[in-house]
Amino acid sequence: MSRSTSPVPFVNDLFDPVPDTGPYREALAPGAVILRNFARDRVEEMAEAIRGVLRRAPLKAMHTPGGLPMTVKTSSCGNAGWVSDEHGYRYARVRAHGASEWPPIPEPLMQLALAAARAADYPDFVPDFCLINYYRPGAKLGLHQDKDERDPNAPIVSLSLGLPAEFLFGGNERSDKTRTVWLYSGDVVVWGGPSRMAFHGVKPVADGIDPVFGHCRVNLTFRKAL
Numbered sequence: 001m002s003r004s005t006s007p008v009p010f011v012n013d014l015f016d017p018v019p020d021t022g023p024y025r026e027a028l029a030p031g032a033v034i035l036r037n038f039a040r041d042r043v044e045e046m047a048e049a050i051r052g053v054l055r056r057a058p059l060k061a062m063h064t065p066g067g068l069p070m071t072v073k074t075s076s077c078g079n080a081g082w083v084s085d086e087h088g089y090r091y092a093r094v095r096a097h098g099a100s101e102w103p104p105i106p107e108p109l110m111q112l113a114l115a116a117a118r119a120a121d122y123p124d125f126v127p128d129f130c131l132i133n134y135y136r137p138g139a140k141l142g143l144h145q146d147k148d149e150r151d152p153n154a155p156i157v158s159l160s161l162g163l164p165a166e167f168l169f170g171g172n173e174r175s176d177k178t179r180t181v182w183l184y185s186g187d188v189v190v191w192g193g194p195s196r197m198a199f200h201g202v203k204p205v206a207d208g209i210d211p212v213f214g215h216c217r218v219n220l221t222f223r224k225a226l
C-alpha cells in the first residue's frame with residue numbers, strides 16, 4: 001500500500017496523528033481497508049437517495065435457505081436484486097412481485113462508491129448492484145462470505161450509515177480468528193484482493209438515536225454482481 005496514489009492518509013499506529021476532520025484510512029487486512037469518515041459530510045444526501053430507492057423497491061424481510069427469518073431487511077438497486085428463500089441466495093434480474101426492474105443505483109451513491117474504491121486503491125471498480133441492509137436495534141448478520149458475485153476480482157465497497165455497529169472481519173476460513181471493529185455513520189469498508197472472500201458479519205446493533213437515520217443502521221454494499 002506504500003505506493004498508493006490515494007489522497008486519503010493512512011492512520012495505523014497509536015502515535016499517528018488522527019485528523020479530527022476529514023477522511024483517513026485504517027488498514028483492516030491485506031487488500032481490506034476502512035475509510036473513516038469517507039461519507040460523513042454527505043450522510044443526508046445518501047439518506048435522500050436511499051429513500052428514493054425504497055419508495056420504488058420497499059424493504060423486505062428475507063428468509064435464509066434454512067427457512068429462518070433474517071433480522072435484517074433488504075432492498076436492492078442496480079441491474080439485479082438480491083433474493084434469499086428456500087432455493088438459496090441468488091441475484092435475480094427480475095423482481096418476484098411488482099415491477100420488473102430494480103431502480104438504478106442513484107448517481108450520488110454511484111459517485112460515492114467509485115470514489116471510495118479509488119481511495120482504497122481499486123480504481124477500476126464499477127458496481128452494477130447495491131444491496132441495502134436495514135438493521136433495527138437487535139438485528140445482526142451472521143458470519144458469511146460474499147461469494148455469489150460473478151467477478152471475484154472486483155472488491156466489495158460497504159458504506160455504513162446511522163447507528164454504529166460492531167463489524168467482524170476474519171479470514172478465508174470460517175474458523176479463522178476475527179477482528180472486531182466499530183463502524184460509524186459515514187465509514188466505508190472496502191475489501192478485495194486477498195481479502196475478497198474473507199468471512200465477515202455484524203453483531204446485534206445496539207439501540208440509540210442517530211441524528212439522520214434515527215433508530216436504525218443502514219448498510220450499502222456496492223458489488224459487481226453480474
Ligand SMILES: O=C(O)CCC(=O)C(=O)O
Nearest residue numbers: 131133146158202219221
Ligand atoms: O452491514 C454490514 O456492514 C455488512 C453487510 C454484508 O456483509 C452483506 O450485506 O453481505
Ligand SMILES: [Fe+2]
Nearest residue numbers: 144145146200
Ligand atoms: Fe457480506
